[in-house]
Amino acid sequence: MLVPKRPLICEARKVSTDVSQNKAGILFQFVELFFWRKEMYRLLSVINLSGPYMAVNLSLDHLHTKDEVRKVFLALKSCLDEDPRLLVFTKDDTKQIILAGAGELHLADTVKRLTDRLDVELKAEPPQVLYKETFGRPLEAEGRFIRQTSSPARYGHCWLRFEPLPRGGGFEFVNQIHDEEMIPSKFIPFVKKGLERCMPRGSAGGFPVVDFRAALFKGSYHATDSCAMCYQIAAAIGFKQAIKQADSIILEPVMKVAFESPPAELPTLIEAIRSSRGRNESLQPAGGGWRGTADIPLKELDNFSNDLVCVFKVVQKLEVQFGYYDQVPDHLVEPIIRNSIFKDAYCDDLNSLDQTIDSFWEP
Secondary structure, three states: OOOOOOOOOOOOOEEOHHHHHHHHHHOOOOOOOOOOOOOOEEEOOOOOOOOOHHHHHHHOOOOOOHHHHHHHHHHHHHHHHHHHHHEEEOOOOEEEEEEOOOHHHHHHHHHHHHHOOEEEEEEEEOOOOOOEEEEEEEEEEEEEEEEOOOOOOHHHHHHHEEEEEEOOOEEEEOOOOOOOOOOOHHHHHHHHHHHHHHHOOOOOOOOOOEEEEEEEEEEEEEOOOOOHHHHHHHHHHHHHHHHHHHOOOEEEEEEEEEEOOOOOHHHHHHHHHHOOOOOOEEEEEEOOOEEEEEEEOOOOOOOOHHHHHHHHOOOOOOEEEEEEEEEOOOHHHHHHHHOOOOOOOOOOOOOOHHHHHHHHHHH
């Protein structure tokens, strides 16, 4: 799918709130980036699809047969194979699926593709902001997976050094072991794989973990008991131990907003930006009014948009693009973690589909 390099500027237009027109029983209507709470206008823009930053909860507790559940997961697997921007989380206890994607438009398109392939009803909640988590400090952790009493025996052992990276730094894996007597090189990729499989679920709120470096610097192996899976499990044990002690930082998506306003309301406009936790604002005279830009957290966009409508009555042009992730203020962290939909959720690539379906269907 081609994404324009610049956002499309569209005139505001009214949006219907009649959800009865939605297909296959979807119980809400997606609105692109903004939804006005009063007379309601919709502003359309093209999003930079650089990665998941919103999520939607799909409930399947109303399905009555295992065959209906299988249809949903088969359709989900097809969507996942077609679109690498998607993440799928399952919550077996509440019979829910969480889809994470690159904004409301992306999620709306995904849900539409799902309903086009299904004959079952989907119950979907309104989209939510996808928070993420990162390491708050450097630390070391040991991962040990040793089962000498099992048959065959199992042995995997590694030491990992974790440190935070700058925002947007992603994930880096560094192998500092070059001694085949410590850990044979053939097992090193499985240490990395073990870490990657854990990254979609952190400790604080269960949010995905990003922007950190993991260095493998020490370990050991057993000539007969070690195997690739042992080191994958050992790395996962080390990661889970580390992230619990990492003084985790919660990150939120921040959007880059550009807008135009009438001339006489500059102080009010600045107040609207700052009351929405906006930053990096820039305002310039343009055609008798003001043209401005600001970075505003996605969570605050609804408040900001309502403020603009209250002040200016009509907003003529607006551009919104995904910008970056940044740290959530300390006073907002506790309620974000408390209300997280990712608690007890498992990120599933759906490669073991029968196992996923069996686990999900169990009463």
